[in-house]
Amino acid sequence: MPWDLALPNPLAGEADADRQHTAAHMDNSVFAGFYERSARPLWAYLVRASCDAALADDLMQESYVRFLCAERAPSLNDDGEVAARLYLFRIATNLLHDHWRRPRAASIDELPEELFTANSTTAQSEAQAELGPALLRMKPRERQLLWLAHAEGYSHREIAQVTGLAATSIRLLLFRARRRLARILREQHQPAGGSQ
Amino acid sequence: MTLVSCNCEKDIRELVERGQWPLAAPRELRDHAAQCRTCADLVLVASAFQRVRSTTLAAAKPVSAGSIWWRAQLRSRQQAFERIQRPLIGAQVFALVALLVPIIGFVAFEARHGLAWLSWFGTASQSAQLHAGDLSSSSPSGLIFVVAAATIALIAGVAVYFATERK
Numbered sequence: 001m002p003w004d005l006a007l008p009n010p011l012a013g014e015a016d017a018d019r020q021h022t023a024a025h026m027d028n029s030v031f032a033g034f035y036e037r038s039a040r041p042l043w044a045y046l047v048r049a050s051c052d053a054a055l056a057d058d059l060m061q062e063s064y065v066r067f068l069c070a071e072r073a074p075s076l077n078d079d080g081e082v083a084a085r086l087y088l089f090r091i092a093t094n095l096l097h098d099h100w101r102r103p104r105a106a107s108i109d110e111l112p113e114e115l116f117t118a119n120s121t122t123a124q125s126e127a128q129a130e131l132g133p134a135l136l137r138m139k140p141r142e143r144q145l146l147w148l149a150h151a152e153g154y155s156h157r158e159i160a161q162v163t164g165l166a167a168t169s170i171r172l173l174l175f176r177a178r179r180r181l182a183r184i185l186r187e188q189h190q191p192a193g194g195s196q
Numbered sequence: 197m198t199l200v201s202c203n204c205e206k207d208i209r210e211l212v213e214r215g216q217w218p219l220a221a222p223r224e225l226r227d228h229a230a231q232c233r234t235c236a237d238l239v240l241v242a243s244a245f246q247r248v249r250s251t252t253l254a255a256a257k258p259v260s261a262g263s264i265w266w267r268a269q270l271r272s273r274q275q276a277f278e279r280i281q282r283p284l285i286g287a288q289v290f291a292l293v294a295l296l297v298p299i300i301g302f303v304a305f306e307a308r309h310g311l312a313w314l315s316w317f318g319t320a321s322q323s324a325q326l327h328a329g330d331l332s333s334s335s336p337s338g339l340i341f342v343v344a345a346a347t348i349a350l351i352a353g354v355a356v357y358f359a360t361e362r363k
Contacts, residue, residue: 032261039258068268131248150245182237
């Protein structure tokens, strides 16, 4: 039996109407395909921007739920997967910002590094050991911009859509973030006490 | 910090994103990247992100699409339920206002007429002593007050019932 038929239906008329709305821009099978292609990149973005795997799990699920419930979400058939993916990343970015705005017990800079490198293979550890500590020294917004530009390969216009920043300022912000991260990475590669 | 752009950035970025840097890069481009700080930064940062991206994607363990879809359906139904309840709350507020306005009007009316009905208490108590509870000799305004108070209490009770029944 399909799992969605097992749901209770206390408000048949309204729920069906709402269900039709949810299915209007995406049905179950189309969503499954979209999810398969976009879930890992979205999780990677969230975990690198937040440096918190558990938070990334939560925000990823919430992003998809909001995406499915959104009245103005782009349709995969009409608007294409790129637009849908940008919209999804925009939701995730907003959720990240909301999370950072909330008062919390520990600052993001105080998160243990073990959280960042837990459950990883040797290759993963090597890659994360290279970039993880450097990213922790960057501001959250810089991490977001760098990941979207250099890991996801988004253009400045697309990054502006995701982050809500002005497209004209993305170039300068990205340039500054990249230069700062490059300096940190070079410092990491230099032997202790070495000069540049 | 001044923005320093380079014409080779786009070519280098594409090569790095395709995983073809530096092997598939022309020698001039590699020489340029070694000397241009902007391009050197780009190579260093973009290469690191490409390596970390592949390992991070491999580490991701997303939940099933079905469970996300199920949660979205539940959320949609909850929102639909809240949409239905919105007019009910409006009706309750309207009922409360409809109840309060006559009460306030009644109190204002009585206050304007000098609270004459208060004298009924004195009359009634004297009548009770003298005629053993016979209220028929008391003024008609006293009876009106009793009926009005009972009606208000009844309406208020009904309003409270409907207001709490939803919860």
